[in-house]
Amino acid sequence: MGLTNSQYQAIMRSYEQKQLRSHDILARHYEEVYRALPEYKSLDDSISILSVQYGKRLLGGDDNALDSLKEELAILRDSKKSLLESAGFPADYLEPVYECRDCKDTGYIGSQKCHCFKKAVTELLYEQSNLKQILSKENFDTFSLDYYSDKFMDSKSGKSSREVMTDALQTCKEFVRTFGREDKNLFLYGDVGVGKTFLSNCIARDLIDAGFSVIYYSAPAFFNILAQSTFDRSDIQSKKMQEYIFDCDLLIIDDLGTELTNSFISSQFFTCINERLLSKKSTVISTNLSLDSLANLYTERSFSRITSNYILLKLIGDDIRIIKKIHSNREGK
Numbered sequence: 001m002g003l004t005n006s007q008y009q010a011i012m013r014s015y016e017q018k019q020l021r022s023h024d025i026l027a028r029h030y031e032e033v034y035r036a037l038p039e040y041k042s043l044d045d046s047i048s049i050l051s052v053q054y055g056k057r058l059l060g061g062d063d064n065a066l067d068s069l070k071e072e073l074a075i076l077r078d079s080k081k082s083l084l085e086s087a088g089f090p091a092d093y094l095e096p097v098y099e100c101r102d103c104k105d106t107g108y109i110g111s112q113k114c115h116c117f118k119k120a121v122t123e124l125l126y127e128q129s130n131l132k133q134i135l136s137k138e139n140f141d142t143f144s145l146d147y148y149s150d151k152f153m154d155s156k157s158g159k160s161s162r163e164v165m166t167d168a169l170q171t172c173k174e175f176v177r178t179f180g181r182e183d184k185n186l187f188l189y190g191d192v193g194v195g196k197t198f199l200s201n202c203i204a205r206d207l208i209d210a211g212f213s214v215i216y217y218s219a220p221a222f223f224n225i226l227a228q229s230t231f232d233r234s235d236i237q238s239k240k241m242q243e244y245i246f247d248c249d250l251l252i253i254d255d256l257g258t259e260l261t262n263s264f265i266s267s268q269f270f271t272c273i274n275e276r277l278l279s280k281k282s283t284v285i286s287t288n289l290s291l292d293s294l295a296n297l298y299t300e301r302s303f304s305r306i307t308s309n310y311i312l313l314k315l316i317g318d319d320i321r322i323i324k325k326i327h328s329n330r331e332g333k
């Protein structure tokens with residue numbers, strides 16, 4: 001599932017809270033029934049007394065005690081059921097109340113994780129990815145090649161924008177398909193508005209749905225977290241997020257180069273990508289920078305790590321945001 005210990009513990013605490021809520025609801029139901037039906041409590045007390053009495057008989061060697069106990073308990077339970085229904089209470093009013101009846105709010109059915117546990121994992125990963133809202137709109141299902149022209153040509157490769165994006169789309173889908181089995185990283189670069197962030201989000205949605213932990217940050221927010229955790233040792237939240245940055249299955253750094261770059265930023269960037277390479281954790285980076293600008297801004301070591309260990313995808317085309325705005329204005333007329 002790609003969970004850290006803290007993530008797993010967070011989910012298990014949620015199950016403990018569910019169990020406590022179920023216990024509290026059942027206790028309130030019993031109090032309500034006992035107030036309305038004092039004789040119902042008397043029947044419960046009788047069952048407790050009978051169980052003790054027959055237990056002593058069993059220990060004393062009475063072989064018929066168990067059968068007799070079952071008969072008397074059946075009579076008392078039928079009386080309880082009739083009494084409860086005659087007072088207008090639902091037949092299951094004093095049954096435990098579970099959010100998931102399959103696992104009884106434990107998260108497990110035997111030794112296997114329940115379907116509700118898997119759902120909880122996905123929800124947690126969405127929350128921690130910083131992408132929960134956007135991924136419902138930006139994913140492989142909504143990605144369209146219609147925004148990429150056959151006439152927009154790349155002078156170096158001789159390929160059109162549509163051809164380049166078709167290849168890039170297949171590379172990203174292959175990245176998802178082999179994730180967890182092959183160590184891959186992606187570096188998406190190109191002009192503003194050509195779909196770099198959209199493709200990153202497509203990858204994130206599919207991997208989160210598959211149960212992998214994905215963390216997304218814009219470059220300024222990413223480096224701000226690293227700075228806070230480095231210079232403010234009392235900032236527990238930043239420390240925790242730094243752990244996620246280094247340990248998550250996939251880290252997405254969006255718009256690299258939009259932050260205020262300095263020696264600290266360059267050093268932190270190298271440390272992060274290098275540590276993740278050493279621990280075989282995948283990273284996707286998107287930027288408007290050219291490869292030459294990347295080398296100038298972030299040190300040769302970072303440039304070398306990226307060009308040697310990342311799949312480089314140069315995306316070309318018109319600014320999709322402008323195209324969408326033009327279409328929207330035309331439709332509004």
